[in-house]
Amino acid sequence: MKKVFLSICLLAAALSKSQAYSVVTVQDSISTNTHWTCDKQYLLKGYVYITAGATLTIDSGVIIKGDKPTKGALIVERGAKLNAMGTVHHPIVFTSNQPAGSRSYGDWGGVILCGKSIVNWSAGQAQVEGGPRSFYGGTDPNDNSGEMHFVRIEFGGIAFSPNNEVNGLTFCGVGNGTQIDHIQVSYSGDDSYEYFGGTVNAKYLVAANGWDDDFDTDNGYSGMNQFIVGLRDPYAADQSGSKALESDSYLGGTISGTSDTLHATKCIFSNATLMGPIVNPSSTAYDAQYVAGAHIRRGSSISIVNSILAGWPCGVLIDESSSAYGSTIANISYGGMQFRNNIIAGTSTNSTPNPKDVVFVANGARSLTPTTANADTTSSGTDWSSLAGVVGPKTFIATPSFGNKTYGTVSAIQLNNPFSATNPNLCPNSTSPIVYATKNFVSWGSAVDTYDPNLPISYDTTSPATYNVPGVPPNFSTTKAVDAFFTRTNYVGAFGRTSAGNDNWMSGWCEFDPLNEPYDTICYTAPIDSSWLGVHSTPMATSQIVKVFPNPAQESATVTVDVNHSGMVKVDLLDLSGKVVTNIFHGAAAPGTQSYNFNTADIANGMYIISVMSDGKHKIIRFAVAK
16 A cells, blocks of 8 residues: 555655746736636736726636735626636636745735616716725516626735725625625635625535625615625734624715615524634633624625624614714614524623623714713613613514524534634534534423424424424524525534534635645645545545446446435546646436446546535545556
């Protein structure tokens, strides 16, 4: 085995050395259909515009770097499209052009999408913040700016001045014809994601170690987002006050919020796990500029459902800003803004009163210091008597039928490894209230505390066999989560747990230590399980077996996969650099042994890798072509 391992390593090294690549410098405008391929790297210098009518297509694994001196950025203008087609094995990477170990927040400008969807600016459109020439906004909620799948954006985002910023990924009036999923924004110099109006929907978004807010929603944004992660560096926060969710509706230059609610920000976030900087609620070991898990202000009508806000100085900050911006709490009163079936955990106890699971401030006072007692808030954590005449804030989280629960510590919700800087795991443990019922229902003479996360939630109490409810159940029958866009989960937060193992959809394509990634190759390959070398093995789902025969192959071969549960299966043939040679199969599969045939007649002799994704696990076995 040692000889085989050495031979393969030498072959891989030889291939790597032989794969010289060129760096293509991109400046000014892309005005015709353009295709970026994996045999090159690309360097953005200054603002690079994809102009109306043009489409930029980027293959999986392509590495694009932003130039630091010129603050390179990629801007997709109205009528243009960006098709960034990464895969779980080969994500597309936008990163800094600085060498490993020398990258930092705001090294370059980030990615900006501009669309023709609806915004609440009085003029019906606006120019992008931060200096780009581009405008956004229009009347088409279905506008299409392209698609982005399995894309990482690292070290972008620049705050030139207050309200004059470029973010990691910015959506400006982007329509819901745009497809967005599996995006990670890391070490942004401003917000990780910001939405200026529009209707774009997105799933599987990760904000890691950003400087300002994780997700900032403004200008009447009304899209839907599901499976959302926010992770923070405890000592990296912005002077404007850092939050997981910051939401505004009306600003100077928008439709007046005093007479309008139609154009309020009405976005929805479901199945979010938003981790703050506080490990221990009694600790002060975090930047004092952290504010809240969610800061809702200036007439916003954002809704947060089926989610987790954990480890923040304040859970939810409801900010009744100046009347010129309209009323925030009025949106609670008529049901436009909802906070349902959520967990707030580990709110700081280092202030009096405590904890601050929900805080109300009037006229924007103390919006950056909500944990300081003041006349516009309560005299204790549960006493809202001082808010006589104010309808909404208490019931925003406290009404029992809303299904919200609070926990004193983050550890009480039992996530696997939520505070790791380089290897976070936000999946719940087997006895977490997210996936475990603690004496939920008493009948038939005994307490029912069993829960099967592989089965749908059922409140049927006719027998122990039918009742199936976790400690903190989600709800997809509310007016905010009923849309077909939302995947009906049986758990709150971004991750569940099945009997086959943890459902960590960040595995494989996300990178939590981009500072030290070399990025000195072509066709970026996410870290691969080396069990195909016999070095170590990451188990697949229970009883799962992958085989390929014949091996070596001449004209054709067959891959067989034992599938435990109905779901997606992806089978690829990779070369030793990790580049996809051919996609063998990608689609739904039923339980049982599945066979996938592929032709090797036109594939050169040599060593390859068969990569199989199934049941949330990744298996790789070596494969040879010898004719």
